[in-house]
Amino acid sequence: MLQKLSRRDQKGFTLIELMIVIAIIGILAAIAIPNFISYRKRAYNSAANADAKNAYTAAQAYFTDYPTGTVALADLTAYGYKQTANVTLTVAGDQAALAITAAHGSGDKTYTVDPAGVITF
Numbered sequence: 273m274l275q276k277l278s279r280r281d282q283k284g285f286t287l288i289e290l291m292i293v294i295a296i297i298g299i300l301a302a303i304a305i306p307n308f309i310s311y312r313k314r315a316y317n318s319a320a321n322a323d324a325k326n327a328y329t330a331a332q333a334y335f336t337d338y339p340t341g342t343v344a345l346a347d348l349t350a351y352g353y354k355q356t357a358n359v360t361l362t363v364a365g366d367q368a369a370l371a372i373t374a375a376h377g378s379g380d381k382t383y384t385v386d387p388a389g390v391i392t393f
Contacts, residue, residue, distance in 0.1 A: 312378070313378070316358075316377075316378045317379040319358075319379075324384075324391055326354075327363060327374065328385045328391075331348060331351075331363065331370055334350075340366065341366065345362070348363060359377075360375050360376075360377065362374075365387075369387060371384070
């Protein structure tokens, strides 16, 4: 009867082996998750930066047709600007005093474009 309980040809993993594998997976997850979160935040900030650049380009196209006009967000969509989801964009002013700001709802930076096209955050 004891020979039936202690067979040597049984296949499988021991408890120690399984615990080591789970510990390794946990360590890898602890390293990867914070990096993934920072990558997402950088992507959100890049989307806001791209929207600021695209809005400035559309504003310059608008000012080509209306040099003395005042631009608004609705005017930019007619000149090729397409807003990214969750990016808040504000546009105000004329060609000499253009002010554009863009920020993503999940990002941590707000980008500002001056009349010369310089983007700061």
